[in-house]
Amino acid sequence: xxxxxxxRVNRSVRLLVGxxxxxxxxxxxxxxREMVSDKFPRIPHLPWSPGGTRDDRRMADVSGLLHTxxxxxxxxxxxxxxxxxxxxxxxxxxxxxxxxxFDYLKAAHAQIKPKIPDGISVFCEYLxxxxxxxxxxxxxxxxxxxxxxxxxDWWLSWDQVGEQSDDLALPTVPVLGExxxxxxxxxxxxxxxxxxxxxxxxxxEGMVVRRAGGxxxxxxxxxxxxxVRAGHVSSDEQWxxxxxxxxxxxxxxxxxxxxxxVSRLKMTWEIEAHILEARES
Numbered sequence: 001x002x003x004x005x006x007x008r009v010n011r012s013v014r015l016l017v018g019x020x021x022x023x024x025x026x027x028x029x030x031x032x033r034e035m036v037s038d039k040f041p042r043i044p045h046l047p048w049s050p051g052g053t054r055d056d057r058r059m060a061d062v063s064g065l066l067h068t069x070x071x072x073x074x075x076x077x078x079x080x081x082x083x084x085x086x087x088x089x090x091x092x093x094x095x096x097x098x099x100x101x102f103d104y105l106k107a108a109h110a111q112i113k114p115k116i117p118d119g120i121s122v123f124c125e126y127l128x129x130x131x132x133x134x135x136x137x138x139x140x141x142x143x144x145x146x147x148x149x150x151x152x153d154w155w156l157s158w159d160q161v162g163e164q165s166d167d168l169a170l171p172t173v174p175v176l177g178e179x180x181x182x183x184x185x186x187x188x189x190x191x192x193x194x195x196x197x198x199x200x201x202x203x204x205e206g207m208v209v210r211r212a213g214g215x216x217x218x219x220x221x222x223x224x225x226x227x228v229r230a231g232h233v234s235s236d237e238q239w240x241x242x243x244x245x246x247x248x249x250x251x252x253x254x255x256x257x258x259x260x261x262v263s264r265l266k267m268t269w270e271i272e273a274h275i276l277e278a279r280e281s
Contacts, residue, residue: 038121038150039080039082039089040080040082040123040146041217041220041221042056042057043208043224043225043226044056044057044058044059044221044224044225044226045057045058045059045225045226045227045228046058046059046062046187046188046191046209046225046226046227047059047060047062048188048191048192048227049195049206049226049227049228050227050228050229050230051206051227051228051229051230052228057221059221059222059225061222062184062187062225063184063222064211064219064222064223065181065187065209065211065222065223065225066181066182066183066184066187067180067181067182068180068211068212068213069178069179069180069211069212069213070178070179070180070181070209070210070211070212071158071175071177071178071209071210071211071212072175072176072177072178072179072190072191072194072207072208072209073145073172073173073174073175073176073207073208073209073210074173074174074175074176074199074200074204074205074207074208075173075204075205075206075207075208075226075227075228076125076127076135076143076173076201076205077127077131077132077133077135077205078125078126078127078128078131078143079125079126079127079129079131080123080124080125080126080145081105081123081124081125081126081142082121082122082123082124083109083112083113083116083121083122083123083124083168084113084116084120084121084122085113085114085116085117085118085120086113088105088106088109090102100244101128101129101244102126102128104128104141105126105128105141105142108141108142112168112169112170115167115168116168119149119150119151120147120148120149120150120164121147121148121150122144122147122164122168123144123145123146123147123148124142124143124144124145124170125142125143125145125173126141126142127140127141127142127143127247128141128244128246128247129244129245129246129247130245130246130247132205133199133202133203133205134202134245134247135199135201135202135247135248136201136202136248137201137248137249137250138201138247138248138249138250139171139249139250140170140171140249141247141249142170143170143171143172143173144161144164144165144168144170144171144172144173145172145173145208146161146210147160147161147164148217153216153217153218154214154215154216154217155214155215155216155217155220155223156214157212157213157214158210158212158213159212160214173208174200176194176197176207177190177194178212179209187209191207191209191227192227194207194227195207195227195228195229196229204229205228205229206226206227206228206229207226207227208224208225208226208227209224209225209226209227210223210224210225211223211224
């Protein structure tokens with residue numbers, strides 16, 4: 001039996017395995033059954049991904065990514081965060097974010113939270129601080145990677161992710177291509193080639209492939225996978241133990257997203273042109 005205090009979860013409850021009991025609080029005049037966001041599931045490695053550790057999961061069967069439209073995005077070296085209407089979470093969802101590096105995140109959330117629908121979790125790559133890879137000319141410190149309907153336990157299609165990103169004026173992570181793989185060998189060849197290509201903002205950590213359509217959380221492990229470069233060290237929370245080094249925005253000093261990524265399938269040519277111009281200067 002799971003017991004939750006409404007004060008501690010912002011008057012929201014998450015339906016959990018094993019049953020749920022809600023404790024009324026004297027500060028709660030009504031019982032609001034919204035959803036508390038679960039953390040982002042761990043993405044399994046593709047079988048041929050050269051990176052990873054013993055603890056990382058590997059996809060044994062890639063058939064869920066074959067014979068269906070898929071989106072391949074660049075894997076960025078940041079922190080996974082979650083934006084909800086009434087809360088913002090770091091990777092673990094253990095409680096409020098308190099590290100100074102998250103001050104920018106909390107300020108950004110305060111501005112955009114009215115546009116986040118109730119019961120929706122917007123997952124982003126948070127790129128404010130340097131973890132392992134140093135980036136240059138980022139369009140934003142926040143890039144959307146996925147959106148979940150918490151009530152339905154449903155991950156929105158990539159087109160819907162783009163629509164939500166547009167509503168929040170945030171870019172998605174860079175899209176490397178849209179494919180429909182006919183075989184595992186074709187998926188291996190393309191993912192391995194894209195994984196080692198130069199990154200848009202710096203070194204490339206790897207790539208992520210996901211079904212273009214929506215899917216349930218039960219199907220998440222068969223619908224999303226990653227390829228990570230050999231030898232990549234995932235610093236997780238280690239970067240928070242020392243001085244914070246800020247990543248560089250395309251427009252340095254911008255208080256918010258520097259450039260809006262309008263296209264839902266790829267970075268717009270205007271953004272690419274700005275980045276190329278910035279690199280040449």
